[in-house]
Amino acid sequence: MADDARIRLEVDCGTDAAAVPVVWSESDALVEKRRIARDDSTMAVGLQLIRGTLERMSSKQTKKSPRKSPPAIRPKPIQLALWPSLLTSEQNVVGVASTGSGKTLAYAIPAVAKCIRSLLLRANTNQGPSSFVHGLVLVPTRELAIQVSKEIRNVCKIGNKSLSKLFKDEEISCLVESLAVYGGVDIHEQKSSLFGKGDSGFNSLIVAATPGRLLDILEQSEGQAKDLFSQIHMVIFDEADRTALNPDMCSQVDDILTLLDSFRDEGKNVVHCLISATLPEKAKPKCDEWAPSTRLVAKLGSVTVGQKPSKTEGDDETSGKTEGKKKKSEILDLASMPPNIVQTLHVCASHKKPKKLISTLKRIYERKANSVRFSNNQLCIVFFAQVKTLKFMQKLLFREGLRCAELYGTLSQAEREKRLLEFRAGKTPILLATDVVARGIHIPNVTYAINYDFPTALEQYVHRCGRVGRKQQSLGGDESKYGIPTVYSFFTRDFAAMADSLIELLRSCNAFVDPNLLALSKIHKPSKSASKKRKRSKADDKRDDKDAANEIGDDDFAFLGRQNVLKRASHVSDAEPDSDASDDD
Numbered sequence: 001m002a003d004d005a006r007i008r009l010e011v012d013c014g015t016d017a018a019a020v021p022v023v024w025s026e027s028d029a030l031v032e033k034r035r036i037a038r039d040d041s042t043m044a045v046g047l048q049l050i051r052g053t054l055e056r057m058s059s060k061q062t063k064k065s066p067r068k069s070p071p072a073i074r075p076k077p078i079q080l081a082l083w084p085s086l087l088t089s090e091q092n093v094v095g096v097a098s099t100g101s102g103k104t105l106a107y108a109i110p111a112v113a114k115c116i117r118s119l120l121l122r123a124n125t126n127q128g129p130s131s132f133v134h135g136l137v138l139v140p141t142r143e144l145a146i147q148v149s150k151e152i153r154n155v156c157k158i159g160n161k162s163l164s165k166l167f168k169d170e171e172i173s174c175l176v177e178s179l180a181v182y183g184g185v186d187i188h189e190q191k192s193s194l195f196g197k198g199d200s201g202f203n204s205l206i207v208a209a210t211p212g213r214l215l216d217i218l219e220q221s222e223g224q225a226k227d228l229f230s231q232i233h234m235v236i237f238d239e240a241d242r243t244a245l246n247p248d249m250c251s252q253v254d255d256i257l258t259l260l261d262s263f264r265d266e267g268k269n270v271v272h273c274l275i276s277a278t279l280p281e282k283a284k285p286k287c288d289e290w291a292p293s294t295r296l297v298a299k300l301g302s303v304t305v306g307q308k309p310s311k312t313e314g315d316d317e318t319s320g321k322t323e324g325k326k327k328k329s330e331i332l333d334l335a336s337m338p339p340n341i342v343q344t345l346h347v348c349a350s351h352k353k354p355k356k357l358i359s360t361l362k363r364i365y366e367r368k369a370n371s372v373r374f375s376n377n378q379l380c381i382v383f384f385a386q387v388k389t390l391k392f393m394q395k396l397l398f399r400e401g402l403r404c405a406e407l408y409g410t411l412s413q414a415e416r417e418k419r420l421l422e423f424r425a426g427k428t429p430i431l432l433a434t435d436v437v438a439r440g441i442h443i444p445n446v447t448y449a450i451n452y453d454f455p456t457a458l459e460q461y462v463h464r465c466g467r468v469g470r471k472q473q474s475l476g477g478d479e480s481k482y483g484i485p486t487v488y489s490f491f492t493r494d495f496a497a498m499a500d501s502l503i504e505l506l507r508s509c510n511a512f513v514d515p516n517l518l519a520l521s522k523i524h525k526p527s528k529s530a531s532k533k534r535k536r537s538k539a540d541d542k543r544d545d546k547d548a549a550n551e552i553g554d555d556d557f558a559f560l561g562r563q564n565v566l567k568r569a570s571h572v573s574d575a576e577p578d579s580d581a582s583d584d585d
């Protein structure tokens with residue numbers, strides 16, 4: 001069945017979009033309503049939504065550049081892989097595809113199609129007006145909840161247009177809607193948006209939520225929630241590995257699933273769909289638990305880095321002697337990185353990073369000033385591990401004439417949204433951020449990312465890289481206008497344990513590998529001689545650092561005084577993490 005559907009999809013949408021049957025016709029609304037409610041029709045509704053969505057994207061492109069012929073919009077590979085299964089079966093799926101490859105629509109269209117079918121079933125069987133949450137998307141950050149909900153809303157609009165034609169002669173309304181539920185804003189308002197739909201029509205909701213806030217709502221309003229969520233038939237775990245690896249979020253998700261199980265009408269099946277660009281080994285047990293008996297695992301352009309620990313290598317793990325090996329043995333399944341991204345990695349000492357950031361940004365900006373158009377088209381995100389460092393660097397960059405905005409988890413939600421909006425619009429072309437924007441966030445004009453602090457997990461590196469070049473990736477944007485998507489990373493020796501896997505990853509993308517990274521990986525080999533070497537290299541390090549400190553000229557930090565800057569920079573780097581919750585309630 002799914003194979004037939006796939007062929008039909010490829011034929012209908014890949015080569016001739018006009019061949020998709022028109023499911024909803026005004027002339028024969030009643031017959032159509034009955035037909036759509038039949039068992040095999042989710043696919044037909046899905047096809048209609050697919051055609052509408054792709055057409056909408058195409059016409060948006062034409063409006064933006066009316067003189068050029070717009071690029072043909074075709075379904076992406078992950079969409080072709082997931083749509084048939086999600087539209088024709090009730091089984092769990094896992095989808096792993098590279099960043100920016102259109103995973104959101106891969107689950108959003110089937111979710112909306114299923115909602116429409118449920119609505120029509122109810123309307124056809126005279127079950128009376130009602131509101132239900134039919135689909136739920138769980139995401140790790142507030143900004144992602146807002147973004148995903150917006151993308152689903154666009155699909156809903158297409159469905160609602162057709163529904164309004166079908167129901168135009170009837171007084172009752174039939175609507176499919178999308179709602180974002182996330183922390184940091186008034187919970188009462190969110191509750192009234194969720195529960196206040198009333199029973200004046202047939203409403204089907206898809207909720208995109210951060211787990212903490214959703215759990216609060218479910219627990220505080222259990223009675224109302226029980227009715228509203230009793231018909232849920234699809235739960236999507238977007239950025240599933242991130243949620244699975246965050247203990248707080250993981251237990252919140254488990255609690256949500258238990259509650260949903262108890263709310264759901266007996267005999268109702270629920271499809272679980274796990275989505276990400278990365279699937280680390282350590283996240284797999286939880287992912288398997290969330291999506292048991294998976295029918296389809298769609299891994300596109302898959303790469304595996306890291307190795308399983310071999311028995312002969314095994315030291316006594318409990319003694320803690322094998323820390324290096326344990327880290328090395330991390331296995332990470334990931335979709336291949338988008339090929340258009342240039343990865344530039346510098347191995348450097350920690351205290352050199354402020355100077356390096358200033359010079360990298362100045363280089364980028366000089367290049368931008370010389371390019372044809374640089375205004376809002378080439379944005380840059382600089383990633384930090386700690387808010388303290390981020391704030392320190394913001395001041396430093398400001399004094400160098402580089403205006404930047406800051407974004408981190410402890411800002412008020414209104415401020416977070418405002419700053420992200422301004423960055424999107426290009427008002428502030430440089431954004432200094434923590435990992436709040438490392439995953440899922442789609443800002444088409446981001447051309448550069450700089451890992452000021454290298455992420456502590458390789459999968460996070462993959463997601464950070466995925467923020468750049470998304471315009472080019474989705475719609476084939478022009479390099480002269482948008483620049484070459486580039487990720488700069490400052491890699492310090494504290495991350496040596498990750499060097500091997502990182503080298504593997506860089507090689508898998510045919511990226512240049514800094515010889516210093518190779519050297520670091522050799523130094524890190526956890527043998528006795530290596531540990532001696534490590535000790536020796538620490539001493540070398542101190543000497544190097546001293547030399548390097550002398551290298552930083554007064555020109556660079558004249559405004560603060562060299563010693564002062566160095567002291568503060570190293571103080572900031574060494575500080576205890578002033579934890580920025582990149583994941584939200």
Ligand SMILES: Nc1ncnc2c1ncn2[C@@H]1O[C@H](COP(=O)(O)OP(=O)(O)OP(=O)(O)O)[C@@H](O)[C@H]1O
Nearest residue numbers: 074075076099100101102103104105277440442474
């Ligand atoms: N078939 C398509 N053709 C062109 N653009 C598309 C298509 N499908 C989706 N897009 C667009 O591609 C962009 C990126 O999609 P999306 O945000 O779903 O990526 P993703 O795979 O979820 O990335 P990430 O892993 O970073 O979250 C969006 O603007 C989306 O509208």
